[in-house]
Amino acid sequence: MKKATAYARVSTTEQSKTSIDGQLDTIRNFAKFNDIKIIEEFWDKESGGKMSRPNFDIMIENAFAGKYDLILVEKIDRFAREDIEATLLIKQLEDAGIFVMSVLEPADVTTPSGRFQRWIMLGFGKLEREIIADRTKRRMRDTAKRGYWMGGIPPYGYKTVEVKDNEGRIRKKLEIIEEEAKVIRKIFELHADGKGLSAIAEFLNNNNISTRKGKPWAKTTIYDLLKNKKYIGIYEYGKGTKRNHHSKNSKPLIIENVIPPIIDKELWEKSKKQFRTPVRISMIRNYLLRGKIFCAECGAPLVGNGGKKTMYVCSNWKSRKGDHYVGISKNKIEKHVFLYLKHLLIDNRPNFKQIANTFNYLYKTKKQSKNRKIEYIKNTLEEKYEQRKNIINAIKKGVMIETLTQEAKQIEREIKELNLQLEKLMQNVYFEITEEELEHRWNNLTEMILSDDEDTLKELYDLLIEKIEVASDGYIKIIDKDIL
Template sequence: MKRAAAYARVSSNKQSETSIETQFDEIENFAEQSGIRIVEKFQDKITASGSKTRPEFEIMLSNALQGKYDMILVYKYDRFIRDDLEDQKLIRELEQKNVYVISCAERIDTTTPSGRLQRWLISGLNKFYLENLRDEIYTKTTKVAEKGYYLGGNVLYGYTLKEIKDKEAARNRKIYEINENEAPIVRKIFEMFANQHSYNEIVEYLNLHNLKTRTGKSWTKSSIISMLRNKKYAGIYTYREGTKKSSHSNRKDKIEIPNLMPAIIDSETFSKVQDRIKKKNELHVRDRESALCNFTSHIVNIKRKDL
């Protein structure tokens, strides 16, 4: 009897996907009908955070390459294949070890040349579908952002959300609205920085007056800096501002539209604050370069004395 590993995968942010339990039910039915013995089960759940790691998949792959299974059973090939080139390479490595990846729903015999051709065609179609879907989502979110609608994530301190009717899309959407309880604190922070108060002085003032963040925590220097740099407070709607690794990265596809959302800070104050931030950053860079230069000179002098 052939030995097999059963593998299932879902993405937590895709509600329409077949559940892990259903995938395993289909795999087990296929194995029973085909006289295949499932020796191990593996499953991965790709989280909404965007992590692409598949720890169970890696363990299963290592076992398979060591000859522990004759085949890997999946509900559909798209549960195994994600990146066309990379995963096709993995499949070739497995087949060189006489381990075959079998799709239970698509019923393709990949132990034959015609079956492998069918799998290759399905892989190409799946890749086309995903790329086309990403393009459609990108286009739709761009159009929604250009109208100033809320597109998810934490609601910026100083704002709340208001639901309105999007007549064009025939659905309700949310827009930013000033939170009158939090807005005075935002204005105070900008006012203090514009009047030459330091980040630490602002933090001290807020915490001394028991003015907490929305989550009830004390303010920090980093939270103040992040607020002072945010263009939304000046009424400039921004989207695709930065990346996951760096929120201040300058993306070519970013959206930045003035007067598209209610401003808490007037343009004059906001510009004054940005000028001061820029000067502080430039001064910080010069100080670091000067310190590095002094340190280098010091090392050189020590080496000369030793000589």
């Protein structure tokens, strides 16, 4: 039998229309008919602000503590006054295995707050991780601005030395290794004089000048070195990644005069002029919806089809596995999807303050529940430790050795399980989210839709669109993702 709590609410302005007793009676009848056991009942008379419901707060905390399987309300607006608030709370409760059920409404209690706002709300887990990552990146960027080395192997010509920052913490900065710096200057001078990468590598190897690892120089190593702006005192933080420093970031943090330069800018510019950028003419078309667009008739992917008019066509038809033709102009469908997302992003701006307030209320409740559980487990552990101590003392005295030994093993198992529960709880970190952080995430998406860069648009489509179906009559169905 499912365990449930019943919740009723009225405001001071509507008590004549809806009574607490009436709501609870409706809920009780529903529970009785559906074999649901109500173990607690809560109600509030609300006259103040949105979050001034003391009994509601207790109920939510008990729910996260695992006391109920269901929260029963007469209508979903009794649970929460705002669509956004209701959707957020319901989603978080469902993630914890507690379901909110409206006894007078259909089973789907998802409120009509708009698909795009739902993306934000239901995708909070991902949003939460991204915000934590953003905060970490901001702290690291602030540290990089001060010229501190942010980790990794220093480039050839430099070593790290420890220094103290203004707060007394140990940091690292780059310092020139003069013997290696002489090699760096020679490499740039040779390149500025017109020597190619292979010729420079050959010169170094013939003169028994090895890399830091004692290996011969390769032209790829020379190329990377000649492109490294640290040698003119410029620190580009966030340009690449730890796994791939060649990856490109369009907005790295550029900090000048925080690294001691090995060469001057005049020599850098002379070397730079020796690089020739080849002109490449690419006939490869970028199909932005590849992997997202499907045939509504057979379910096969639509694939690119070149020619005078570029199209997306059914892959089964193209490979002659089907006798139906489904195709659509590349320009037409990509423009349609672009305008669809642009409308959602530009015209459906949510109330960031309301969302932030609801999240923070929810996580405050979760944190309180977590702290209560931790306190309970710690108290229980103290009792178990004391029991173990007493048993050990009894065993030493030879009292009922076999029985006490079994009891001691059981207590050890319980202690181990309690410690595992405590460790798991301690890993759950709750933090507050700000209105500004939510708006920042939203603005990033709007910047992406306004971008002229095709790779950026493809990234946005992958982020927001689950799939697109095209029918033989030209009908287009866009299925959004539930999370951002």
